[in-house]
Amino acid sequence: MTTRWTRIRTALAVFSIAAGALLLAPPLAVAQDADHEVTFEKDIAPILQRSCQNCHRPGAGAPMSLITYEDVRPWARSIKNRTGLRNKPEAMPPWYIEKDIGIQDFKNDPSLSDAEVEAIATWVDNGAPLGNPADMPPPLEFLAADQWSIGEPDLIISSPTVEVGASDPDWWGAIGETPTGLTEDRYVAAVEQKEVSEREPTTTAKRSTVGSNFAIHHMIWNAVNDDRISDEELERLREEDPAEFERRAAEAAGQGFWPVHEVGRNADHFDPRAGQLLKAGSRIAFTSAHLHSTGSHTKTRLDIAFKFHPRGYEPEYTNSALFAGTLNIDVRGNQADQAVVAYQTLPQNAKLSLFEPHLHAAGVRQCLDAIYPNGLSETLSCSGYNHSWVRAYVYQDHAAPLLPKGTILRITGYFDTTPANRNVADGRNWSGLGHRSIDQMMISLTQGMYLSEEQFAQELAERRETLDLDAGDYVLGCPLCGQFDEGTAAQDQQ
């Protein structure tokens, strides 16, 4: 008991040192001294370059360009409002991780620091001054529409093209398969998915419904090959031949878990040790599309870009979905702050690589907590949720939670059916589980890897070295990181 409390005390000390260090760190690109006037050229342009222009430039999907002063000036007040929302559903940039709780180290994090948000507010309140042209950073070069954030892809697969009428109802179903044309097995390091569509001009007002810029609301897809068993066949075996079912299910799982495409989805980078197998002769099966009218007749398809590991690469782990969710959802009409909770116990040691909340239109927030076998619990991540911008948050390698076997994961989804949630078309009625965006869902698409005892011990040893830990230190998301005796650690490092 004493040791446990000593550890917690040490933990708190470590946290406060870390927090102090963060506060002292100079905020990115913003010099906040009293004499300094916040100007567009010096302070605001660098923020827009880093966090906004990737989308807010001609031809890149966002409604207006935020490149030149002339582009930005008319939007100043709106920019202050949107950036001030932080993790709330309409925040800009669309990245909703809560900064006051949980792990903070994510890959490709475009979010703004408190100092940047404050600089934007000060700039707008002072009349949005231009400043000195000599301070303006050189313009950025952007990826062309046919380029990808994961770099030059090794393979691009297009789904069959589908058409959605100007006022069609939502539609769900399989839309077919595309052969990969691969003649050898390859391991995938990263995947990026993009909807590519042609829309006929419309005379009616643009839809203001969820995800209205896109016709593909989501697409579940999988890599199939003649050796890989279909989901239907697996279900049949489950009933008829449980032993064969176990064998084939394990084999299918060994071929990995592919991310679901969703509106607003960013790219996926798999753990470097868990490259995903794409087999020679495989096909991509687009098994569950959710199509949604944009308000104009649209022809659309999903392009999937794959970045491969070099030939000869062998994975150490298999990437899997680590969490399901709950089917029991009870959401009342016209009520904010409704929480729904689901639990799952980890059957093996695990490393979590990605946090991805999935709710529907009424969802506004989700938190992921870990309850450890020693009885302690902590929040790993919380984020706001906006059903028009379904984001996935990839932990940095040194921050990915390392969870011992028997850890209980708990997700809590928060729902708001009042008019304050603009994604909800009509929030008056009770609603429960369903496929439509106006029905509810409460799942976590969290990904990770199950690890053997040896692999887990190896990961812990590496983490101790990377973070330069002393025995008794506490690391959020890694309850065993600080549990070693100094003698062993010294040996590990030799």
Ligand code: HEC
């Ligand atoms: C990932 C793409 C993306 C990024 C990054 C992004 N935006 Fe946006 N932004 C959009 C899209 C798309 C919309 C319109 C839909 C919406 O409001 O969600 C939008 C809407 C806005 C609006 C509201 C416009 C209106 O019609 O009122 C403002 C203001 C804005 N963004 C500012 C910013 C700022 C400032 C940043 C950077 C700090 C930023 N955005 C980063 C894509 C993006």
